[in-house]
Each structure stands twice: as C-alpha cells, then as structure tokens.
Amino acid sequence: xTEEDKMDARGGIGGSLAGVDIVEEINRLRxxxxxxxxxxxxxxxxxxxxxxxxxxxxxxxxxxxETDADxxxxxxVKFMAETAKIxxxxxxxxxxxxxxxxxxxxxxxxxxxxxxRDEHPDHIALTYxxxxxxxxxxxxxxxxxxxxxxxxxxxxxxxxxxxxxxKHLGAYISKKTGRDxxxxxxxxxxxxxxxxxxxxxxxxxxxxAPVAAHPECPAYILDHADxxxxxxxxxxxxxxxxxxxxxxxxxxxxxxxxEKAVPEKNFIGAPGAxxxxxxxxxxxxxxxxxEKLYVALRDLEPRIEMDEELRLKARKSIDRMMxxxxxxxxxxxxxxxxxxxxx
Numbered sequence: 001x002t003e004e005d006k007m008d009a010r011g012g013i014g015g016s017l018a019g020v021d022i023v024e025e026i027n028r029l030r031x032x033x034x035x036x037x038x039x040x041x042x043x044x045x046x047x048x049x050x051x052x053x054x055x056x057x058x059x060x061x062x063x064x065x066e067t068d069a070d071x072x073x074x075x076x077v078k079f080m081a082e083t084a085k086i087x088x089x090x091x092x093x094x095x096x097x098x099x100x101x102x103x104x105x106x107x108x109x110x111x112x113x114x115x116x117r118d119e120h121p122d123h124i125a126l127t128y129x130x131x132x133x134x135x136x137x138x139x140x141x142x143x144x145x146x147x148x149x150x151x152x153x154x155x156x157x158x159x160x161x162x163x164x165x166x167k168h169l170g171a172y173i174s175k176k177t178g179r180d181x182x183x184x185x186x187x188x189x190x191x192x193x194x195x196x197x198x199x200x201x202x203x204x205x206x207x208x209a210p211v212a213a214h215p216e217c218p219a220y221i222l223d224h225a226d227x228x229x230x231x232x233x234x235x236x237x238x239x240x241x242x243x244x245x246x247x248x249x250x251x252x253x254x255x256x257x258x259e260k261a262v263p264e265k266n267f268i269g270a271p272g273a274x275x276x277x278x279x280x281x282x283x284x285x286x287x288x289x290x291e292k293l294y295v296a297l298r299d300l301e302p303r304i305e306m307d308e309e310l311r312l313k314a315r316k317s318i319d320r321m322m323x324x325x326x327x328x329x330x331x332x333x334x335x336x337x338x339x340x341x342x343x
Contacts (some may be wrong), residue, residue: 020292024051029297035071036064037293040080041254042285047293048101048256056232057299058129058144059085075288077102078304082133085304088313098293098302100284104209104216109187110134116148116162123160123182127151128189131165133306137313140320141186145215145230147325148173154324172215172222175301190251190282191216198271199224199249206245206268212237213249213270221249221270223253238267252284 030037034164038060039051048054053063057080064072065087072093075083079102082171103327108143112136117125126148127139136142141323143151151215155161164184174181186283195300203211203224210226212234227237231254238246238258247269248255256269294304 002325009313017291017294019261020294023050026290026297028071028322029294033071033297033300034069035073035189035297036067036069037073037214038064038075038084040076040285041235041257042251042282043075043288044286045253045256046290047288048253048295050290051075054143054257056146056230057083059061059232060084063277064088064091071300072299073102073293074304074311075293077282077284078134079105079130081304082306083129083312083318085306086136086311089306089308089311092300093304094291094294094296094300095302095304096286096289097287099289102284103189104128104130104165104186105132105135108132108135108184110138113164113184114138120160120162120182121317123162124155125162125164126181127153127164128166128169133310133314135165139317142321144316144325145169147321149177151321151324152179153179155292162335166216168218169215170221173221175219186216188216189311190212190280191249192218193223193272193280194218194221194249194270195273195275196220196224196274198273199247201275202247202268209243209245209247209268210241211247211249211270217249235261239261241265251285252280253282253285 007296037050037051039054040057041054041154047287053060056133057076061084066117072091074084074095075193077100078095078098081093085093108131109170110132117138124140126143127135129142129144141151157197161181162183165186167183167185167187171184181216191214199221211224212227213222213225214231214234215228231250234250235254235257245266247268252269255267255269
C-alpha cells in the first residue's frame with residue numbers, strides 16, 4: 001500500500017478532504033493537541049502564514065524547545081525535525097511528509113562519513129547542521145552558516161579539520177578565513193541550480209541592485225554577491241538595505257517574508273539556467289502541504305522517533321556548537337544560549 005493509499009484509508013488527502021476547511025481544522029487541532037507549528041523560510045507561503053514561528057532550522061527547534069507545547073509539527077525537511085527531537089525529546093515531533101529529505105543529507109551517508117573519519121584520525125569533524133542525526137553523532141561540532149566562521153576561529157590553527165557535507169559552504173569559509181579544511185563533496189541541489197550567466201544578465205537589467213546570496217551557493221555565484229549569509233541574515237539585509245531592488249540567491253520562498261516585511265521593495269529571485277527561478281524551488285520542502293500538515297496533526301504521524309543513545313551523541317555536537325557560538329547570537333539562526341545544557 002502506498003503512502004497515499006494509507007492516507008485515503010485513514011480519511012486522508014486523496015479527495016477525502018473535500019469540503020473540509022483545512023485552515024480551520026489545523027487551528028482546531030493545534031489547540032486540541034497543544035501543538036506548535038514551525039515553518040522554514042523555504043516553505044510555501046500558506047504554510048508560513050499559518051505557522052507559529054517561521055525561521056531557520058536551528059532557530060525554530062530552539063524556539064519550540066522553549067515552549068510548553070506537547071507536539072511540534074515541523075514544516076521543513078527531515079533533518080530539521082530530527083534536530084527538534086534532539087532538543088525536545090519529551091515532545092512528539094511530526095513531519096508532514098517523511099520523504100521531505102535534503103540533498104546535503106543524502107550526499108553524506110553515515111557509514112561513508114564514518115569510514116572517511118577513520119581514514120583521517122587526526123582531523124576533527126566540523127559539520128554543517130544540514131545532515132542526519134547519525135552524522136551529527138559522528139561529528140565533533142555542528143555549525144550553522146551563521147556560526148561556522150566564529151566557531152572556526154576558536155579552533156587551534158594546527159588542528160586539522162574535516163568540513164562537511166556542503167563543499168561550497170566549506171570553501172567559502174576556508175577562503176574567508178584562510179583555513180585549509182578537508183571538504184566533504186556534498187552540495188545543495190537548490191543552490192547549485194543558479195546560473196552565473198543568467199545572474200549577470202539580471203544584474204545588467206537592474207544596475208545597482210545588490211545580490212544577497214546564501215553560502216551554499218557555488219563560488220561563481222558568491223563572487224558576484226554583495227552580501228553572503230544565512231537565510232535569517234539575508235532577510236535582515238533585505239529589511240535594512242536602503243535601495244528598492246534586491247536580487248536574492250537562495251530558495252525563493254523566503255521572498256514571501258521579505259514582501260511582508262517591506263512590501264515597498266522589489267525582490268527578484270536569482271535565475272537558473274533557464275532564466276527563471278522555478279528550478280531553484282526546493283523539491284523536498286515542496287512535499288509539505290497544508291493537507292499533509294492537517295493529517296499529521298490529526299494522526300500525530302509521520303512521527304520522528306530516535307534511539308536515546310543516538311540522540312545524546314547527536315546532542316553533544318550541537319551543545320558544543322551552542323557553547324562556542326554564543327557571540328553570534330542575534331546575527332543569524334542562533335537564539336538565546338540558555339539551552340546549551342538542556343535535556
């Protein structure tokens with residue numbers, strides 16, 4: 001039986017929700033379940049608008065941990081929901097579609113990452129949060145795009161480092177800091193899709209418009225960026241920039257938050273090879289829908305389950321990040337540092 005068939009059998013999505021007011025039902029279930037709805041910036045606008053919190057992945061998990069909610073409905077991708085479970089083991093965590101994965105996570109299978117670490121025993125692993133719980137457990141320190149540089153500055157210059165799974169983020173940090181790191185060869189398919197040629201054409205059409213780019217982009221895109229930062233940092237830049245037009249080189253659904261915050265400005269998504277930004281919509285994030293969110297709240301499934309030994313190992317690398325990244329609070333996706341030693 002397919003997942004769609006299972007949903008139909010439970011009174012799920014395939015036509016059986018006809019006549020149901022999805023928004024009303026989600027709001028009802030949110031109260032009944034004492035649930036909190038989290039939405040990443042890359043979610044569809046209707047999901048962002050119904051969420052209790054919209055933000056970067058770690059920021060969302062930490063906000064949820066601070067609440068007294070019994071249920072976390074995480075509208076994002078699997079590694080984000082896993083992070084929420086790592087930080088809030090006592091809460092039920094559901095993901096509207098368990099197939100909402102991540103190309104960076106897929107590029108770094110735990111067994112291969114462990115073998116790679118074993119081949120380089122003199123290296124520590126500085127690992128981007130976009131990875132599985134198993135890879136987090138195999139890592140020494142987790143980093144975000146906001147905290148990576150600050151954390152790296154605290155590591156002795158003679159310490160050899162593996163950085164994974166995003167080779168573009170690793171290369172950007174390496175170039176910016178002058179630190180040589182052994183890079184795992186993973187990429188984000190969304191940020192890989194941007195075209196340098198089409199970006200240059202767009203810049204020519206909008207002279208003076210700055211380019212704000214996520215460091216998951218390849219160097220040939222970052223070389224043309226006026227600002228490089230996390231999704232939260234890009235949003236902050238968009239709000240504070242004095243001009244009226246900005247080119248955005250990250251998943252285009254974040255533009256929804258920009259248009260809500262400063263509707264008088266013009267935000268243009270950086271194009272892919274076909275000259276538009278449609279190819280840069282994350283196919284994994286797009287798997288989450290309002291209907292699936294409703295079913296997840298109704299059935300409390302699909303649910304993130306995690307072995308306690310694995311959770312504690314993964315938590316250790318996250319705790320190290322939060323301890324080392326306290327000076328970056330307010331600069332991106334890190335909130336108050338009061339959860340570093342939580343359960």
